[in-house]
Amino acid sequence: MPDPTSLSSAAHVYKRLVPQPVRSVAASTVPGRVRRKVKRGLARTLSQREARLHRRALRRVRKADFGHSERRTKAPDGRVGHVHTGLSVDAARRLDHDLVTHALDTADIPWFAVPALDDRRLCIAVEQRDKGAVRRALRALLEEHTGYVVSVSPANNDTQAIPGSHVKAWKHFGKARVIRLTWLRTDPTENLWTGEDQGVEIEFWTVNTDLPQERLIGPRPNRVQRAVPSDAPGIEMGLDRLSGYCDTDGDMEPTITLEGFDVPRLEEITFPVDAVLLWQHPTPWGEELLRAALRSLHQYAPWVDVVHVLAQAPVPSWLRSDERLSIVPARPGAEWDLHRLPDIADHFLLLRPGALLGRPVRPFDYFAPSGATRPRKGPWTAEESFSAWTRAAYTATGRVTAHGYADGPQPYSCAVLERIARTGAVPLELIDGQRTPVVPGTHPMDGLVHHCGYVAGLADPSGEASVALHAALPGIDNHLRRLLVRRDTQQIRLLGLGTEQALGRGGTEAVITFLHRYFPVAAVFEQGDPEEPDNQS
Template identity: 75%
Template sequence: MSDPTSMSSAANVYKRLVPQPVRSAAATTVPVGVRRKVKRRLARTLSRREARLHRRALRRVRRAGLGGSERRTQAPDGRVGHVHGGLTPDLARRLDHDLVTQALDAAEIPWFAVPALDDRRICLAVDLKDKGAVRRVLRALLEDHTGYVVCVSPAHNDTRELPGSHVRAWKHYGRAKVIRLTWLRTDPTENLWVGEDQGIEIEFWSTNTDLATERLVGPRPNRVQRAVPSDAPGVEIGLDRLSGYCDIDGDLEPTVTLENFDVLRLEEITFPVDAVLLWQHATPWGEELLRAALRSLHQYAPWVDVVHVVAEASPPDWLVADDRLTVVRARPGSEWHLSQLPDLAEHFLLLRPGALLGRPVRPFDYFTPNGATRPRRGPWNAQESFAPWTRTAYSAAGRVVAHGYAHGPQPHRVETLTRLAATGVAPLPLDDAQWLPAVPGTHPLDGVVHHFAHTAGLADPSGEATVALHAALPGIADHLQRLLVRRDSQHIQLFGLGTDEARARGGTKAVTSFLHRYFPVPSIFEGGQDPDGHDEADNQP
C-alpha cells in the first residue's frame, strides 16, 4: 500500500471522501474482507496516479536543463556528493537556490524568498495549497540531482541519510510546516565539503481571511514579519540582503521576495569592508601563509570589497594586482600607519602572517551597523597587565586596560588609527611572531588601538576567540588534523613557522601540508598555479 503518512495516501483520501458517520457505519455493517479489498484497490489507483505525476514532474525538471556537477562521489559519511571546481560556500548556496527556484518555476509554482532567522540558509515560501505539487517536483529534482530532505518543523532528522528520491525520505512531509533540502558538494580534491549546514528551506504559508485584507501567514517567525498582504508586489533582491554570508557583488543573479521584506534589518551592514594583509616573509612557508590567507578570504568572506597587500618584503610573482587586489610596498612597522594606505575603506579587516578565517563569517561578526568595530577579546593575566602596550594604551585613553585581545583577523577603522595618531603616542616596536619561540600575548597594535577605540565609543569588544598554535608545539600534527576534521573554528592563528625548533620537529612541514588541505581551492587573487610540492617549503628559513 502507499505510504500512510503521505498526503495522498489511501487512508487520507478515504477519510477525505467518506464522512465520519458513514465510516463508522461501514465498520459495523460492511465485512472486513470487502473493506480491505476496497482499500487495496484505492491504494493501487493512488499509487499509479502518484507514479504518473512523478514521471511528469521528472520530465519537467529534465526539460528545464538545470545545472549539474562535474561528477558524483561518495561523502565521508557514505552519502552522495557532487564535485565542483572552484567551490566556495557562497557558490554552493547559489547553486542550491537556483536548482530549487528553477524547479519550482518549471512546475509553475509561485514562490518568494523570506529573510529567515538563520541566515546560513536561503528560505523560500510557497502557498500551502501547492504542497502536493511541491513534493512531486522536489522529489523529481532530488532524483535528477541527488540530495537529501529533512523536516524542520516539526523537527525530524531521521531521513537525512536517505536520498530525497526515495518515498520513505518524505514520510514526515504530510505534517511538515518547513522542510530543508541539502546537497553535499566538494572540490576536486575532496578536502573541502560544503552543504551540511546550508541548504534551502521551504516554508508553507497559509492564507488568512479573518481581516478585511487577505493575508499570507508564515509557519514560523522570520527577521521581518510573519504575516504579509496576499497581494503584496514582488521585487528583486540580492542574496546578500537575505544572508550576511553572501557576496555583495551586484552583478550576480538576484532572487525574488515581497516588497514587505525589502527593508534594512538591524544586523545588516551597508558600508564597504576591505581587508589588509601583511606580507613580511619572502620564504616558501611565508608564501603559503599569504596564499592561505587569500584563500580564506575568498572562501569565507566573499563580501570583502578590496584586498590590500602591504608588502614589507618583495611580493611573490603569482600575486597580481587588479581591481580587487592592490599591492603596496612599505617599510617594517607600516601597520601603525595603515590609515595612510591609498583607497583603503573606512572599515577593514587586518590579517597578519598566519591569521586565517576557518569558516564562513559575516560583516556583522566584526562591525556594528553604526560602524563600531567588534574586536575579539583575548585572555588576561599578570603578563598582559604589565606588557608595554597596556601602559601605552593607558597613556592614549586615560583609562586602565581590563582585558587583552585575541590573535587572528581583527577589525579596524581608519578613523580610530587617525585619532590615535593625533594623540602623539609613539608606536611600539613589533616582534615578528613567526620567529618567536612561543605564542605571544596581545599584539601591541591591537591592544592599543582597540582599547583606545573602546574608550572613545568606536569599538564594542566581543566575538569568538581564536585558535592559536605554534608550529613547534609537540603533537602539532594532531592539533591540525583536529582542525581539519571539525572545521568549526572561526579564526586560526599560526605562529613560529620560521623557528629552528619548528623546522627540526617537522612543524613547518605539518603546517604547510595542513594549509593545502584546509584551503584546496585557488582564490581569485592568485595569478599563478598552486605549487606541486611542499618539500622545499618545509626546510627553508
C-alpha cells in the same frame, strides 16, 4: 503492498469522500475484508496517480537541464556528494538556491524568498495549497540531483541519510510546516565539504482572510515579518540582503522576494569592508601563509570588497594587482599608518602572516551596523598587565585595560587609527609572530587600537573563540588534524613557522600540509597556475 504514504493518502481520501454517518454504518454492516479491499484499491489508484505525476515532474526537471556537477562521490558519512572544480561555500549556496527556484519555476509554482532565522541558510516560501505540487517537483529534483530532505518544523531529521528521491525520505512531509533540502558538495581533492550547515529551507505559508485585506502568514518567525499582504508586489533582491554570508557583488543573479521584506535587518552591514594582508616573509612558508590567507578570504568572507597587500618585500610572481587586489609597497612598521593607504575603506580586516578565517563569517561578526568594531577578547595574565601596550593604552585614554585581545584577523577602522594619531602616541615595537619562539600575548598594536576604540565607543569587544598554534608545539600534528576534521573555529593564527625549532622538528612542514588540505581551492586573487613552493625555509 502499497507504500505507507499511499495508504495514509488513501485513508485521508476515504474519510473526505465518505461522510462520518455512512462510515459508522459501514463499520457495523460491511465486512472488514470488503472495507480493506476498497481501501487497498483506492491506495493503488492514488499510488499510480502519484507515480504518473512524479514521472511528469522528472521529465520537466530533466528537460530544464541545470545544476549538473562534474561527478558524484561518497561523503565521509556514506552519503552521496557532488564534485565541483573551484568550489566555494558561496557558490554552493547560490547553486542550491538556483536548483530549487528553477525546479519550482519549471512546475509553475509561485514562490518568494524570505530572510530565514538562520543566516547560514536561504529560505523560500510557497503557499500551503501548492504543497502537493512542491513535493513532486522537489522529489523529481532530488532524483536528478541527489540530495537530502528533512523536516525542520516540527523538527525530525531521521531521514537525513535517505536520498530525497526515495518515498521514505518524505514520510514526515505531510505534517511539516518547514522542510530543508541539502546537497553535499566537495572539490576534486575531497578535502573541502559544504552543504551540511547550508541548504535551502521551504516554508509553507497559509492564506488568512480574517482581516479585510487578505494576508499570507508564515509558519514561523523570521528576521523581518511573519505576515505580508497576499497581493504584495514581487521585487528583485540580492542574496546578500537575505544572508550576511553571501557575496555583495552586484553582478550576481538576484532572487525574488516581496516588497515587505525590503527593509534593513538588525545585523545588516551596509558599508564596504576591505581586507589588509601583510607580506613580510619572502620564503616558501611565507608564500604559503599568504596564499592561505587569500584563500580563506575567498572561501569564508566573499563580501570583502578590496584586498590590500601591504608588501614589505617583493611579492610572489603569482600575485598581481587587479580591481579586487591592490599591492602597496611599504616599509617595516607601516601598520601604524593603515588609515593612510590609498583607497582604503573606512572599515577593514587586518590579517598578519598566519592569521586565517576557519569557517564562513559575516561582516556582522567583526563590525556593528553603527560602524563600531567587534574585536575578540583574549586571555589576561600578570605579564600582560605590565606590558608596553597596556601602559600606552592608559596614557592615551586615562583608562586601565581589563583584558587582552585574541590573535587572528582583526577588525579595524580608520576613525580609531586617526584618533590615536592625533594623540601623538609613539608607535610601539611590533612583534613578528613567525620568528617568536613562543605564542605571544596580545599584539601591541591590537591592544592599543582596540582599547582606544572601546574607550571612545568605537569598539565592542566580543568573545568568539580563536585558536593560536605555534609550529614548534610538540604534537602539532594532532592539533592540526583536530582543526581539519572539525572545521568549527572562526579564527586561526599559526605562529613560529620561521623558528629553528619548527623547521628542525618538522612543524613548519606539518603546517604547510595542513594549509594545503584546509584550503585546497585556489582564490580568485591567484593569477595563472603557480607551482606549489617547496616546503623549506
